[in-house]
Amino acid sequence: HVEWHPQRAMLDGQIHDVGQVSAVLARIKEALEEKAGCPLKGAAIAAAGRALTTLRVTEKLDFSSPREIDREDVQQLEVKALAAAREEMARKTDSLYCVGFSPVTYYLNDLVIANPLGQRGSSIGIEIIATFLPRVVVDSLFSSLAKAGLAVESLTLEPIAAMAVAVPPQLRLLNLALADIGAGTSDIAVSREGTIVAYGMVDMAGDEVTEAIAQHYLLDFNSAEKVKMQLGKQELLEFTDVLGNNCRESREAILAVIEPVVDKLARELSAVIKHSNGGVSPAAMFCAGGGSLTPMLRERLAQYLDLPLERIGIRTRDNIEGVRFSSDDLKGPDIITPLGIALTAIKPREDHFIRIWLNGQGVTLFNVQKTTVAQALMHSGLDIDAVAGSDSAIAFELNGQPRELKGNPGRAGKIMINEVAAALDTQLISGDRLEVSPGERSNQPAVTLSELAAEFPLPQYVINGTAMELPLVQRINSLPCQPDILIRPGDKVEIRPPANVGELAVLMDLDLSQVTIKVGGSTASLDTPLTPGASIVVGIEKTAPSPARTGEIPVTVNGLSVSLPLERSMLAYALAQADIKYTGETRGNLVITVNGKEAEYTALLNSGDKIEVFWAPKA
Numbered sequence: 001h002v003e004w005h006p007q008r009a010m011l012d013g014q015i016h017d018v019g020q021v022s023a024v025l026a027r028i029k030e031a032l033e034e035k036a037g038c039p040l041k042g043a044a045i046a047a048a049g050r051a052l053t054t055l056r057v058t059e060k061l062d063f064s065s066p067r068e069i070d071r072e073d074v075q076q077l078e079v080k081a082l083a084a085a086r087e088e089m090a091r092k093t094d095s096l097y098c099v100g101f102s103p104v105t106y107y108l109n110d111l112v113i114a115n116p117l118g119q120r121g122s123s124i125g126i127e128i129i130a131t132f133l134p135r136v137v138v139d140s141l142f143s144s145l146a147k148a149g150l151a152v153e154s155l156t157l158e159p160i161a162a163m164a165v166a167v168p169p170q171l172r173l174l175n176l177a178l179a180d181i182g183a184g185t186s187d188i189a190v191s192r193e194g195t196i197v198a199y200g201m202v203d204m205a206g207d208e209v210t211e212a213i214a215q216h217y218l219l220d221f222n223s224a225e226k227v228k229m230q231l232g233k234q235e236l237l238e239f240t241d242v243l244g245n246n247c248r249e250s251r252e253a254i255l256a257v258i259e260p261v262v263d264k265l266a267r268e269l270s271a272v273i274k275h276s277n278g279g280v281s282p283a284a285m286f287c288a289g290g291g292s293l294t295p296m297l298r299e300r301l302a303q304y305l306d307l308p309l310e311r312i313g314i315r316t317r318d319n320i321e322g323v324r325f326s327s328d329d330l331k332g333p334d335i336i337t338p339l340g341i342a343l344t345a346i347k348p349r350e351d352h353f354i355r356i357w358l359n360g361q362g363v364t365l366f367n368v369q370k371t372t373v374a375q376a377l378m379h380s381g382l383d384i385d386a387v388a389g390s391d392s393a394i395a396f397e398l399n400g401q402p403r404e405l406k407g408n409p410g411r412a413g414k415i416m417i418n419e420v421a422a423a424l425d426t427q428l429i430s431g432d433r434l435e436v437s438p439g440e441r442s443n444q445p446a447v448t449l450s451e452l453a454a455e456f457p458l459p460q461y462v463i464n465g466t467a468m469e470l471p472l473v474q475r476i477n478s479l480p481c482q483p484d485i486l487i488r489p490g491d492k493v494e495i496r497p498p499a500n501v502g503e504l505a506v507l508m509d510l511d512l513s514q515v516t517i518k519v520g521g522s523t524a525s526l527d528t529p530l531t532p533g534a535s536i537v538v539g540i541e542k543t544a545p546s547p548a549r550t551g552e553i554p555v556t557v558n559g560l561s562v563s564l565p566l567e568r569s570m571l572a573y574a575l576a577q578a579d580i581k582y583t584g585e586t587r588g589n590l591v592i593t594v595n596g597k598e599a600e601y602t603a604l605l606n607s608g609d610k611i612e613v614f615w616a617p618k619a
Contacts, residue, residue: 001031002330008221010184015140022147029148042153044345045141046161046337048185053096053132054199056104057085060125064395064404069108069116069124075374075425077126078103082378085130096132103128104197129198138364152355154345155364159187159199161340166286166315167191177273177282178315179301180337181291183207186269190276198276202268206291212261213254218242227254231295255295266300273305284311290334354430365428373415374424376434387413387424387438394445396491398452405445405487413439449474450483452495459497459532471507473498478590479613480576502526502602504536506572515540526570526602553607558614564605572601574611590615 009020025043033040059081061073089096107125108116116124142152162180172191180187184207188200206228214224218241227239235251274281285301292298292314302309314333317325323339325331330338354365358376365371377387393406415422416435428434458469475494476485487493498504501517501524510517517524518537530536552563557578564574571594592599593612605611 001028001035003028003031004222015144018140018144018147021144025144025148025150029150040150042151043145044154044156044341045145045152046156046158046341046344047133047137047141048158048182048187053089055085055089055130055132056127057081057088057130058125058127059084060107060123062123062395062402063121064402066120066122069119069121071117071425073124074106074117077124078128079374079378081126081128082130082375085128086378089130089132096134154341155355156341156344157187157199158182158337159189159201160196161344162187162288162337163189163191163196164340164343165320165336166288166340168321169194172196175277175283177277177285179269179273179285179287179289179292181205181265181269181287181289181294181297182337183291186265186289186291188269188272188276190273190282192277200272200276202265202272204265204268205289206294208261208265209258209291209294212258216257217247217249228258228294231255232293258294259296262294262296263300265294266297266304270301270304281305281307284313286313286315288315288333288336290332292333354428356428356430356432356434358434359436371428372424373417373422373426373428373434373436376428377424377436382436382438387415387436394447394487394489396487396489396493398493399496403493405447407445411440413437447487448484449476449481449487449493449495452487452493453483456495461530461532462535464537470498470504472496473503473507478592480572497532498530500526500530500602501528502570502572502600504530506570506601508538510538526604553605555605555607555609555611557611569605570601571599571603571605571611574605575601575613578611 003024005020005024007017007020009015009017009024015021029040029043059077061077061080103126105127106113106116107123107127108119108121109123110125113119138155141155145152159178159180163178166178166180167176167189173194175192176190178189178191182205184205186202186205188202189196190198190200210221210224210228213219213227214221217224217227217239219227219239220242223239227237230237231251231254236248237251237254238246238248240246270281273285282305285305285307287298287301298312298314299309301307302312305312315336316333317323317331317335317339320339323343354371356363356365356376363376365376393404395402395404397403414435414437415424415426417426417428417432419433419435422434453472453474456472458472460467460469462468473494473496474483475481476487477492478494498507501519504510505517505526516539517528518539519528519530519534521535521537552565553569554561554563555574556562557574560578562574562577564577571592575592591612591614592601594603594605594609596610596612599611
């Protein structure tokens with residue numbers, strides 16, 4: 001049964017008048033009940049593809065040493081990736097919420113792997129497609145059906161439904177594109193290597209063609225729609241404009257009116273298809289939906305996709321497996337999406353939306369692959385780590401070696417599905433009642449730089465014949481810092497003896513213009529290497545008198561003017577005087593330059609030198 005909207009209650013795939021839509025649904029329900037001879041209580045529906053927003057995100061989880069990857073590791077990685085997707089989307093808009101995700105690729109030690117579970121490695125990674133929908137889309141669909149006395153039995157997305165019929169799983173090894181060209185929007189899906197790799201949408205379709213006819217010939221929308229539908233059937237069309245004038249126009253003249261709109265639609269469809277397919281055209285393309293019958297559209301698509309015309313097909317109900325028709329009604333491309341909705345509804349395992357109850361509240365979840373308790377919690381904004389009672393840990397580098405510190409053990413919460421104990425990775429099905437109570441997260445471990453340094457013995461040297469202990473060089477992410485600063489995840493910590501005479505001079509606060517330094521009996525320079533136990537002689541400089549060096553040299557550090565005593569002209573002193581220290585924030589690789597050239601801490605400075613300290617993006 002087909003029922004036309006008396007007025008435009010929907011625009012660009014979105015319900016704008018729930019009352020009008022529910023009235024149309026009620027009339028359809030009544031007509032079908034009369035034909036079927038039984039009451040109808042539920043319906044299968046699809047949300048417009050324009051509502052779907054996807055985001056690809058890649059995340060990585062590093063371990064302090066190679067280990068066997070368990071289910072908790074994979075789950076932690078997926079949670080990390082989905083959290084990153086939510087954060088990235090939140091920076092763009094707060095009107096969308098995440099309804100699920102699909103893993104695309106897993107990595108083990110940066111190499112692609114089908115499943116990291118049970119493998120050994122020092123890192124795992126994942127690329128996911130996270131899916132977002134505006135809440136108003138789902139709510140308006142549910143509300144319209146409820147007002148018509150119908151419950152939602154199945155909910156999917158229009159491009160998914162169309163793909164189920166036009167490009168079934170056995171064809172998805174091929175690189176194919178589908179465009180479901182409806183009234184307000186054109187939904188796009190692309191298959192490759194056995195799966196659907198991308199969804200897309202163009203915010204224009206058949207209505208734009210209708211509007212072009214209406215504006216040119218002064219017709220109301222419904223009259224213009226009838227003219228458009230007759231373009232493929234008649235050479236001479238008759239219609240009455242809003243002023244009451246009876247008009248006659250040739251098919252060729254009307255085609256000339258709509259040609260710019262059809263060209264624009266084809267260009268935009270082709271651009272989105274190529275973008276969704278990695279920048280290249282697919283091997284072939286299917287068109288579905290009533291808008292795919294628009295004159296000239298196939299030809300323009302073939303032109304912009306650089307494909308032979310025979311590679312642009314219009315999908316009809318012919319050769320659809322598993323479906324038998326009792327009449328010749330509804331046999332055009334506009335039946336494809338309704339058929340996909342029906343097939344989705346009668347195959348629960350392929351239902352792309354499920355409805356569950358979480359702590360008594362109804363939740364609708366996108367279900368491209370399997371939907372787990374963890375995904376339901378993420379969708380609802382609950383803290384998974386709190387429910388899992390996850391152990392906290394910080395991983396960092398200490399002198400180039402990975403190090404991990406764990407906090408106190410946490411306590412897991414309780415997860416029940418239909419009053420049966422479950423876990424975070426338990427799969428959910430439509431109708432499940434999920435009850436979750438939080439546990440207790442472990443305390444975040446806290447360790448300061450000085451606490452780490454206490455693990456290291458102080459280096460000893462023989463200085464002027466006397467054994468002496470000297471402090472350690474202590475840096476975080478290549479910057480000097482206060483001893484009480486907390487170590488953070490990802491920090492690169494250095495705690496070591498001085499590597500050369502220049503670092504020794506800084507630790508001993510020596511004025512290099514007033515002393516000479518010998519190591520192992522040989523006169524040393526700033527770069528002379530040192531090892532603990534070395535014999536060092538520090539003597540007073542006895543050269544001929546020279547002009548007093550009591551002045552200062554001006555330099556700039558990140559634009560800040562700094563004056564250094566001549567006897568403290570080393571780069572390390574300039575950084576200390578400008579208070580350049582590690583503050584706990586890491587944004588890439590630390591770079592220190594003097595007059596545009598990278599420099600070491602022991603570099604000697606001259607008057608007017610420009611010092612820059614900044615974070616460079618990681619390669």
